[in-house]
Amino acid sequence: MKLERSNPYISFMLVIVIILIINVIAEYFNFQYDLTDDDRFTISENTKQIVGSMDDNITINVLLEGEFPAGFRRLQSSVKDLILKLRDANSNITFEFEDPTQGNMKDKEQRMIQLRNDNIIPLSLSYSDGTQLVQKPVFPFAIINFKSKKMVINLLEEQKPGDDEDIILNKSIALLEYKFADAFLKLKAGRPKNILFTQGNGEWDESQTFRLESELRRFHKLGRYSLDSMMMIDSTIDLVIVAGPKTQFSLQNQFKLDQYVMQGGKIIWMIDKFPVSLDSINKQKFYIPVVSEVGLDDLLFKYGVRLMP
Secondary structure, three states: OOOOOOOHHHHHHHHHHHHHHHHHHHHHOOOOOOOOOOOOOOOOHHHHHHHHOOOOOEEEEEOOOOOOOHHHHHHHHHHHHHHHHHHHHOOOEEEEEOOOOOOOHHHHHHHHHHHHHOOOOOEEEEEEOOOOEEEEEEOOEEEEEEOOEEEEEEOOOOOOOOOOHHHHHHHHHHOHHHHHHHHHHHHHOOOOOEEEEEEOOOOOOOOOOHHHHHHHHOOOEEEEEEHHHOOOOOOOOOEEEEEOOOOOOOHHHHHHHHHHHHOOOOEEEEOOOOOOOHHHHHHOOOOOOOOOOOOOHHHHHHOOOOOOO
């Protein structure tokens, strides 16, 4: 008895149909399995909880669409993979990749003005496409909108002259999850916090804390006050920062700080036990630092902290 052979045309069509069905399913479901020992391609449970707790629609616009060299394509792909994982944790997330340089002249000009208002400045990228040198503006940014709030994420770490481009890209990819989780936390936060920088005891001035203050001021209210001018630290202050004091704190000011803590206040202590002069190190073969006495040892010891020499 001779077995009939199946029709090759029917077999071919069956394979095509199966492939189409798989692609349709893949559009709606993100299947990924992390086989690494340290789960480096899996977002953390903490990130999942942060993203999952967002109770309204979230839109993410990634300004990385278009043709790029290999390094930027890897960054683009990593951002998309991460957003798909975030969407698995919260179905309220929708996202789109766009190229701000596309469109007619009027649309592009309006888009550029809008991006500048959001402090989004393009990066000038030069690379060879195999036939010629290409120079184009690149926008390595993502814009997240949640309720009435907006957050801009710089996807690319700062590159200084002489830095290796691959190292910067690898670092940028490694920090993506942190940046998105941090952005979601800030979008979810309630009222702006009141933050007080102390002064009057030789603390760092604005030029030394500029970057810290610039970042904090995006979301919170900042002020600088001398403890001598205050009867007490008001309970409306959410955080006190004592940044790099160099002179002794009086007993009265120590008492004000202690009472603030006892009432539930929070303090960040940035204390140099041994201030070191880089100029002296560069000029001499050795440098002996001098202990900085600011009179806070007893107060910190009360909290269970000792700065050892």
